[in-house]
Each structure stands twice: as structure tokens, then as C-alpha cells.
Amino acid sequence: MTAIFKRELSSYFKGFTGYVYIAFVLFFIGTYSATLNVRGTYPSFEYAIGNMSFIYIIVIPILTMRVFADEKRQKTDQLLYALPVSMGQVVVGKMLAVAVVMVVPAIVSCIYPPILGKFGSVNYASAYGSIIAFFFMGVALASIGVFLSTLTDSQAMSAGMCFLVLLVNYFQTTLVGFLPTSALASFLAITVVILILAVIVWYMTKNLLAAAIFAVVIGGANFIYYSVRPVKYGGLFPDIIGKLSMFSRFDTFIESAFDLTAILYYLTVTALFMFFTVQSLEKRRWS
Amino acid sequence: MIEVRHLVKKYGNHTAVSDLSFDIDGGQVYGFLGPNGAGKSTTMNIITGCLAATSGEVRIGGYDIFEQPEKAKKLVGYLPEHPPLYLDMTAEEYLKFVAEAKGVKRSDMKRQIEYVIEVTRLQEMYKRQTKFLSKGYRQRVGVAQALLGEPELIILDEPTVGLDPRQIIEIRDLIKQLGKTHTVVLSSHILSEIRSVCTSAIIIAKGKMIANDTLENLENIYSGDSYVTLRVKASEIEIRRALAPMDAVMGVECTQLQDGVTEAKIDIDSDFRDKVPEQLFYAFASIDRPILHLAEEHATLEDVFLELTSQADISEESADDTEAKDGETV
Incomplete structure (x- = not known):
């Protein structure tokens, strides 16, 4: 598992993907913080994070598209199947590498609240809570992307599917407004x-x-x-669908509350999609 | 080393491997031989745990590949049809990754990597990114990868396909060398390759096993009679007269060549094969007629292969016929 993890992590930083992801997220955090916190003179950092979270729809497909699709294209998946490691270990190793890439901008963004604190009263607990939630939400969304990358050997296809799924998830709460409530x-x-x-x-x-x-x-x-x-x-069905939106779960954090159930929800989604990923890989062995 | 029992693999309605059973003993180089599409790669993928079987049992060194995959896989080094290289890594990084994933101990890793680099002669190339390596070198990195973790069994799927003649010879030499210390199974549809490196062969066609024996036995069992081709400066009558007293000769066919030379194709009883050249020499020396050319030809692996695979075709066709007839009666 550590071998898989190390290889995956190094491949993110051998190409551009890792750097592009980190730069993109940091750029948006910086821009939103500059606009909302500095120019808007509003000290809540969670507000900046909350508003820029839509950027995940674009960067997560880029981060996860190659995870398994490229293994299949290069036929290196045969090596993974032949190695004395289980598919569960492979998936955990790869997912850990993805999480490490994602944790970098989260850690860097930790310097924002103290800077903002110099100029106004910052609720640190709430600001850091939102950074933690932002990270866990990202990992949950990435686990969906990793799962989708097992379904195809084309990176473009994998990214496209992931983009669509995240887009629907983002607008889910708006879309359920159109559903009948009887x-x-x-x-x-x-x-x-x-x-x-x-x-x-x-x-x-x-x-x-x-x-x-x-x-x-x-x-x-x-x-x-x-x-x-x-x-x-x-109204039960629209309610359930609305609750399944990961982006809307993040709103509570913007309202300065640390919602532990939301974090548990993100972890559950991650675990579930990692399980699906293993199943999808095992199924390929059977086809 | 490998026990395969009643292995079946179906893709939908297509049966790729049907009821395959065989044993592979340690310390030999086995050729896995069959026409294209016979089920060679499928069988190898199942043996190495890359593919699940529809039914049947595979044991590697006593461990069931489906029940105890991690223990069984540790005994096997596998080079699939396409060497599974990560093109963004150097050969050295790649080998380190595979060694670690195979659970090679940190203290032993350096020694093992140095060993496989030496055996596969990658010394000059191992610092290069694998995407810049030629096909022959990629194949060698693939073999090096299979050797890591010191498996007892090396499985190579068509290891020389797409290589140039010099690279083919190098890979074959490498396989021969590996055969001294490992059990090697290699698949191929190139008979000369099997002939030059293997000691035993398993022949399959249409997903069924049709022979499993040493090369020598295969050729002896299926060869029937041997031939000697002879060119003598003599007339046909003189040749027939000279051959008449020899017990080993079963029949002669003569063709007149230029300058009074006659070519004779002599059908001989394979029991007396060893003595025939000597007898021929003395027979023609005694009548003062020089032998210009003498070549022994016995059934080659090609003949065995063609005979066996065409038998499989025939039995398949007759099976189809009976099915068709059954269909009619219903």
C-alpha cells in the first residue's frame, strides 16, 4: 500500500497535475479572500471559502481523471492485479495520495485567518472549522471522481463524467425545487x-x-x-435529494457552526465510493 | 509447481478456455504453445491472478490463487503481453516501486535490484525514463520487474513479439539463463522459439489442452517415420541397388538432377535412425559413388503442432456436425 501511495503521489508532482491543482485552489482562495474579506471588509474567512467551493467542480475532475483510467490505458492495471496486494490496498493507497495533494492548499490557507485577525475580529474556530470541512468535502468529491475513473480508459471521458456528476450535485438543492412535493x-x-x-x-x-x-x-x-x-x-423525496448534496452541507460551516454530522457524511461518502471503486476493479477481473 | 484443474473461462457465450487441466513441475522451461486465439493469454492471466476463472482450480506451490491470492502471487513473477511500465518513471524508480509493492525487505532491496539489472543487462539504461526506452529495453525492464521478490516461477506472455532479431536472440538467451535457476513458462506461437529455449511444451488449441510432454517425446510420439535426403553422383538404378540390402529403408523416391547427380528421399524406420548415415556411407563407398549431401529430417515441432491442432479442428467440426444432427432430429 505504501508503494502504491508513494508512486501515485510522485506521479502527481512529476507532471503538472499536482501543481496545477494546488495553484488553482490557492489562486481562488486568495482572490475570494481579497475580494470578500479585504475589499469587502468582512472578517469571516469561512465566507470566502464557502463562495469559492464551486471551484471543486473544475479541479477535482482534473485531479482524479487519470487515477485508474490511465492505468487501464497504459495496461499497467495488469501489474496491479498481478502484485501480491489486494485491490482494497491499491484503492486506499491511491486515495491517500489524492488526499495529500488536497491537504496542501488547505494547510496553506491556514495562514489567512491570523492575517485577517490583524485587521478585525476573526472567529478562529469557525474559520478553521470551515477549512477542515472544505478539505473533507473535497476528499468525498474526489472519491466519486476516482470511482468514475475506473469505468473508462479515457481520461477525458473520466473527467467529463466527474464534472457532470459534481455539477448536478452542486445544483441539486436548486433542482429539487422543481420536484412535486405531494x-x-x-x-x-x-x-x-x-x-x-x-x-x-x-x-x-x-x-x-x-x-x-x-x-x-x-x-x-x-x-x-x-x-x-x-x-x-x-416533500420527503425532494428533502432526501437535497440532503444528499455535498455542497449544501457546507452552508452550515459558513454560518459559523461546526456540523460534525456533515463531516461524518463526507467520510461516509468517501468510504462508500472507495468500496464501489474496489468492486468496480474486482468486477473487471471477472469480465 | 502449478496445478490446473478443470479450468473454464467464458466471456458471455464465448468459451475461451474449456476444461483445461495440467501440471507444471519445477525446474524446467515450459513452452505454452497454441495458435492465435487459443486461450494462451487468458490461461496465463488466470494463473497469475489477473483474471478470475468461471470455474476450476489453480494452485501455485500448493496455494490456491483464488483463495490465497497474496501467498500464491508471491511465488510468481509475471510479464504480461505488454510490459506494464509507468512511462513517467525511470527504470530504477519503477523497479524500486515494484520491489516495495512485492514486499521485498528494505535491507534486501538494493541487492535484488542490482541483481535483476545485471541479469537483464540494463546497466546503461536504468537511469532513463521508461518512455525513452526502445521496445527491447522495455521488455527487459518488464522481465526485471518479474524477477523481483525472487519468485520461483516466471511466467512470460509472448516475450519476443515485436522485437528485432538481435533483441529476440538476447531475450531468448536471457530466458535460457533464467531456466537454470527458475521454473519458466513462456507462451508463444513461434515454434522455433519454443524449440530453442524450452524443455517441455504444453500445446493448446481452442481452449483445450492437446499435449503436455517434453519436446523430445512429443517429436518421437507424433513423428512417425524419419527421412534422409541424399544427393549422390550415381544413377537411380545404382542407388536402389545399393539401398536394397538395408533393413532400415522403407521406401525411396528419386529425382534426377544435373551432371549425373540424383537426389533420393529415403523413408527410414526411426528405430534404426542412428545407424543409417554410417550404413549409407559404406554402401556408396563400396560401389565407388560419392555422397555429395546427406541430411536427416525427422518430424519437427512444426509437424507435431500442425498435426495436433488440425486434429483439434477436425474433432471440433465433427462435434459441430453431431450437434447439428441432434438439432435436426429434435
């Missing part, structure tokens, strides 16, 4: 999602019985709950 609509939407999940279970396990059991048990629970408490379903 209880029946929510119930139907949730049922459709359960059926889609059942199809995914069937596709991944090739076991029709498992998929059917999944659909009947979860779908049945959904139906029973809806028949007993239809009121609970009013």
Missing part, C-alpha cells in the same frame, strides 16, 4: 429508486433471487410505511 409523488419516486437499486443488485451479483428479495423487502417496507403514515411522505 406524498404520492414522493412514494412513487422512492419506489422507483428501490427498483433501480434492485436492478443494480441483480447486475452486480447476477443473482435474481437476491435482487427480488431486496426489492420485495425494502419496497414492501416502503409501501407499508406509506399506507400507515402517508403524511410523512409529503
Whole structure:
């Protein structure tokens, strides 16, 4: 695992990718801080961070596009499969390297709050809290990018898919405003999602019985709950979708509150997509 | 060293490997031989743990490749069809990475890397980025990578494809040298290559194994009779007369060449093969007729290969026929 980690990290700094990522993020942090904090004479650094977080939509696809897509293109993935290391170790090693690249601008940005503190009253806890959240949100988004890079051997394709997914995630809260909020609509939407999940279970396990059991048990629970408490379903689906947006979870940090559940949410997303990445790589062994 | 039992690999409806079973013993150089698309690369990918099998069992040194992959993989060094090099690294960095990933101890790493660089003769190139290396050198870095971690078994998938003749000879020499200390399995569809480096061969066609034996045995079993081609300054009648008393001769075909030279293709009983040249010499010396050329020809690996793979074709076709007939009756 350490070998994979070291190789991945060094490859970020052998090419331009690592430098471009760090420079880009720092440039935007600097620009937003200069505009909002200095020119706008507003001492909350979290405000600058919050406003520039959209930059992840552009820089994360660049950071993660090559992680597995390039292995496949160069046929070095065969080496990874043949080495006496598990796919889990490979994914952890690579994800750690991505996280190390991402932590660099986060650490550099730690000098902003004391500088701002010279000119006004800064809430340090809240400012550093937002930097921590910014980092964890980035890692969670990157884990999605890493997963998507296992699906193709083209870096452009991998970056494109990642860009689209992050874009949808960014505008998710706005988009759910257009969804109907009636209880029946929510119930139907949730049922459709359960059926889609059942199809995914069937596709991944090739076991029709498992998929059917999944659909009947979860779908049945959904139906029973809806028949007993239809009121609970009013606006439920838009609510769930809205909560799944990682960018909107960040808003609490701008409001000077440290939301531990949001951090846990980011960690859960990271772990989940790392798991998906391992599954996707293992599946390639089977095809 | 390797035990393969009832290995099956299907891609959708296509069966790439069907019910393959064989054993590979330690300390030999095995040729894995088959026409293009026979399932060589698929089988090698399964043995090295790069690919999962549909069913069947593979054991490397007693460890199941599917159940205990990490232990089994430590015994194997694998060079896939395309050497899996990271082009942004130098050969030295790459070898360090592979050694570390294979769990080579830090104290032993320098020695092992120096050893593989020496064996593969990379001394002048190991500081260069692999993207600037020629195909032959990339192949050598690939072999060097496979040797790290001191595996007992080296598996090479078509190691000489795309190399120039000089590089081919160098890689073959390297394989021969490795064969002295390791068990080597190499796949190829080039028969002269198998002939020049291997001691045993496994022949597969259409995903099925059709032979697994030493080269010598393969040639003996499948060879049938041997031939001697002879050019003598004599007439056809003189040749036939001289050959008549020899027991080993089964038949003669003569062709008249220029200047009173006749070429005779002599079919001989392979049991007496060793004695034939001497007998021929004395037979023609006694009638004062000079032999200008004498060449022994016995069934080559090419003949064995063609015979076996065409047999596989025939049995496949007849199987298709019976299926078709069954279809009709239904």
C-alpha cells in the first residue's frame, strides 16, 4: 500500500497535475479572500471559502481523471492485479495520495485567518472549522471522481463524467425545487429508486433471487410505511435529494457552526465510493 | 509447481478456455504453445491472478490463487503481453516501486535490484525514463520487474513479439539463463522459439489442452517415420541397388538432377535412425559413388503442432456436425 501511495503521489508532482491543482485552489482562495474579506471588509474567512467551493467542480475532475483510467490505458492495471496486494490496498493507497495533494492548499490557507485577525475580529474556530470541512468535502468529491475513473480508459471521458456528476450535485438543492412535493409523488419516486437499486443488485451479483428479495423487502417496507403514515411522505423525496448534496452541507460551516454530522457524511461518502471503486476493479477481473 | 484443474473461462457465450487441466513441475522451461486465439493469454492471466476463472482450480506451490491470492502471487513473477511500465518513471524508480509493492525487505532491496539489472543487462539504461526506452529495453525492464521478490516461477506472455532479431536472440538467451535457476513458462506461437529455449511444451488449441510432454517425446510420439535426403553422383538404378540390402529403408523416391547427380528421399524406420548415415556411407563407398549431401529430417515441432491442432479442428467440426444432427432430429 505504501508503494502504491508513494508512486501515485510522485506521479502527481512529476507532471503538472499536482501543481496545477494546488495553484488553482490557492489562486481562488486568495482572490475570494481579497475580494470578500479585504475589499469587502468582512472578517469571516469561512465566507470566502464557502463562495469559492464551486471551484471543486473544475479541479477535482482534473485531479482524479487519470487515477485508474490511465492505468487501464497504459495496461499497467495488469501489474496491479498481478502484485501480491489486494485491490482494497491499491484503492486506499491511491486515495491517500489524492488526499495529500488536497491537504496542501488547505494547510496553506491556514495562514489567512491570523492575517485577517490583524485587521478585525476573526472567529478562529469557525474559520478553521470551515477549512477542515472544505478539505473533507473535497476528499468525498474526489472519491466519486476516482470511482468514475475506473469505468473508462479515457481520461477525458473520466473527467467529463466527474464534472457532470459534481455539477448536478452542486445544483441539486436548486433542482429539487422543481420536484412535486405531494406524498404520492414522493412514494412513487422512492419506489422507483428501490427498483433501480434492485436492478443494480441483480447486475452486480447476477443473482435474481437476491435482487427480488431486496426489492420485495425494502419496497414492501416502503409501501407499508406509506399506507400507515402517508403524511410523512409529503416533500420527503425532494428533502432526501437535497440532503444528499455535498455542497449544501457546507452552508452550515459558513454560518459559523461546526456540523460534525456533515463531516461524518463526507467520510461516509468517501468510504462508500472507495468500496464501489474496489468492486468496480474486482468486477473487471471477472469480465 | 502449478496445478490446473478443470479450468473454464467464458466471456458471455464465448468459451475461451474449456476444461483445461495440467501440471507444471519445477525446474524446467515450459513452452505454452497454441495458435492465435487459443486461450494462451487468458490461461496465463488466470494463473497469475489477473483474471478470475468461471470455474476450476489453480494452485501455485500448493496455494490456491483464488483463495490465497497474496501467498500464491508471491511465488510468481509475471510479464504480461505488454510490459506494464509507468512511462513517467525511470527504470530504477519503477523497479524500486515494484520491489516495495512485492514486499521485498528494505535491507534486501538494493541487492535484488542490482541483481535483476545485471541479469537483464540494463546497466546503461536504468537511469532513463521508461518512455525513452526502445521496445527491447522495455521488455527487459518488464522481465526485471518479474524477477523481483525472487519468485520461483516466471511466467512470460509472448516475450519476443515485436522485437528485432538481435533483441529476440538476447531475450531468448536471457530466458535460457533464467531456466537454470527458475521454473519458466513462456507462451508463444513461434515454434522455433519454443524449440530453442524450452524443455517441455504444453500445446493448446481452442481452449483445450492437446499435449503436455517434453519436446523430445512429443517429436518421437507424433513423428512417425524419419527421412534422409541424399544427393549422390550415381544413377537411380545404382542407388536402389545399393539401398536394397538395408533393413532400415522403407521406401525411396528419386529425382534426377544435373551432371549425373540424383537426389533420393529415403523413408527410414526411426528405430534404426542412428545407424543409417554410417550404413549409407559404406554402401556408396563400396560401389565407388560419392555422397555429395546427406541430411536427416525427422518430424519437427512444426509437424507435431500442425498435426495436433488440425486434429483439434477436425474433432471440433465433427462435434459441430453431431450437434447439428441432434438439432435436426429434435
